Amino acid sequence: MSRRPFVALAIAETLSISGTRLSGIAVPWLVLSTTGSPMLTGLVAMMEMLPYVVAKALGGPLIDRLGPKRIALICDSVSVMTVGLVPVLHLIGMLTMPILLPIVFVMGLLRGPSDAAKQSMVPDIAKLASVPLERVTGVVGAIERLASTAGAAGAGALIALIGPSQALAVNALTFAAAAVMVAAGIPRLRHAPKAEAAGITAYGRELAEGWLFLRRDAVLVAMTLMVATTNLFDQALATVLLPVWIQGSGHGPVLLGTLFAIFSGASIAGAVIAAMIGERLPRLAVYTVAFLLTGFPRFLVFALDSPLALIFVTLAIGGFASGFLNPILSAVLFERTPKPLIGRVTSLNAAFCWALLPVGGLVGGLLINAWGLSAALLVTGLAYFAATLAPLAHGSFRGFEKKKFADNILSL
Template sequence: MGTDRPAHRDPNVLRWLGAYTASMVGDNVYYIALSWAAVQTGTAAQAGIVMSVSALPRAVLMLGGGVIADRLGPRRVVIGSDAVRCAAALAVAALLFLTRPGLWPLAVLALVFGTVDAVFMPAVGALPARITGKGQLARVQGMRGLAIRGASVAGAPLGGLGVALGGAATAFALAGLLIAVSVPLLVSVRVRELPADDTGGAAKRATPWRDLREGLTYIRRHRVLAPLMLAIALGDLGFVGPLNVGLTLLAEQRGWGAPGMGWVLAGFGVGAGAASLLLAVRGRLPRAGLVAACAILGGCVAIGALAYVPNLVGAVGVAVLIGLLAGLSGAMCGALLQTQGEPAYLGRVTSVASVVSLGIAPLSMPFAAGAIGAWGCGPVFVASAATCGLGGVVALCVPGLRRAELPR
């Protein structure tokens, strides 16, 4: 397989990256189509319910999805997930072309996507370790980050173009076709088989429940993964509120409006993209654990400062810094997850990290909104920054994580 070849020159990795990028662009187009169709079909409250339907199965089933990815193999799971999402999007597109069925097919589609995401995300996290060597996993993490940023930039206008040309039905069809592009590419990706002594307990597995317990025990006893999960949880809890609902309220209070908020978000995206590019070009950074800790601590200071910047230009500058530091810490944490975890356990390791980021952290948003309404943006941003900073403190204080290195 040529696992020693640099990832950016490895055709196997590039086929995977092309498949992942196409799938992510399709995802972005799908969300545009879903939100437009829901708003056009029902009330604002009903549209909100449809948009949130996918969150519950994603959070509830994610740990089980990690077990499935490790038992069946990540490539097989990713191929099946993309095939199901493609078929579901195309089916709803055909239904919308033929009739006006109301909100129910949109809710079913959101439910299907959320359920499939619960197995897709852990499998995506486990797949890189099976297609390249450990020394290239950090670079792959940077390449993946660039793909995510590129998909966000391309997906929104493509979704808008689809809606403009033929309404939500055309946009759903476009999303399905983009996701379909990933399937043949993934079929052509070659994966490394696990050694006989590195099967994550496969020889003695009895039930998926036992697999899940083995995975959680593996994480709990690992000298790097256990504190890393805590650092990720604290960082996300402090980050999600201010950079989602908090930023909207801050822009409203300062009179920046939606365009101003867009500029701040663009600044964040530029910074995060620069961090991913750095890792993709360099391949690795020395003292990864220490770099992650310092980036988390620096990012939390910038988050707290964002609420006190007096003008839009300054806010955009701070957002670039937040994106750079948060992107760097996120890339380092993701690379450490990839390189510290054994390939046989990576589906379960990724599922735990995803539950933290996608299931627990979003719960902070309504609390952040209520707190901002009661005390204003400044104190809440500072409190969120302090929570985020605790993740950096954990990374600094736990020797195993602080001294963690990425493979050469």
């Protein structure tokens, strides 16, 4: 039994996720504060998320062929230089929208395969540590929430102190440190023997194998569609609706970072509990209740311009509930996926879950322009609520409780 790879993955995830959270606040705030346009803010968010989703979907065969460690190292190393361009260009007065957009595009292009590669390491890390899969996914979920909290809180402070573009220099450093941890602490993890065939035809065949498996699993299809829909509205809230609400209420980036930190911080407690007792909880009931608590109430309190105290409490409750979601989703995905298809299926699943994120910011901007901020918040919140009722209406979700491939994964 070895805990070193798990510790290395945990640290790498903490660094990369906190950095990503920082850039997720800094880049929209940079655009909104310099242009004042919700539409341009949504456009920049789309320019990052669209290549992220596509690269994540197409990167699965490469992960299975080359190994997740190599893919993570390459992407994180190049991300250091890409993200670092923003503060450098801003410093010399050359950062304009036509230049920022392609930089943001490349940032998303690199983040997609890197995130997918790290996720595909989890079953092997669980086996090396000799612990239940739910416990590892729960711990990873807690780490993700902790990193998001630190990144959000740090983003608000850094943006207020040195400005949004220069705050991205810290993001570049987090990618560099994550690459070092992966290189030094994680062994080479091979999900399947290297394919003997090469070229576009073999690559397409391998990608199709992952797609066919995912498409034929009714549980994974239902789960993916639901998460994709809720992610759309989460993205609209995070990248456009909430920054516009903050700016319109007379507050600054510190409050924006604080709100994200409260939500993420409370979710740490939920993820820790999921790690401790997740294997004993009724998955479907916990999943359904958690989504109902973490969704619509957040949109409602902002639509009603509620007092900050009520907003903080609502975000804390929703954050705590959300801490249970990713451990359940990850455990179901890994248990139902055969070992040789891990890279392809997890990459495609994640890409489809994120498929609507590129238009989330644009949806938020369009709704604000059409109906105003309060109506936009209420409409997106009600749509989110409708999506969270899916487990009660769709029979496929009952398959959450079945552990189809668990023994296959953990015994290899």
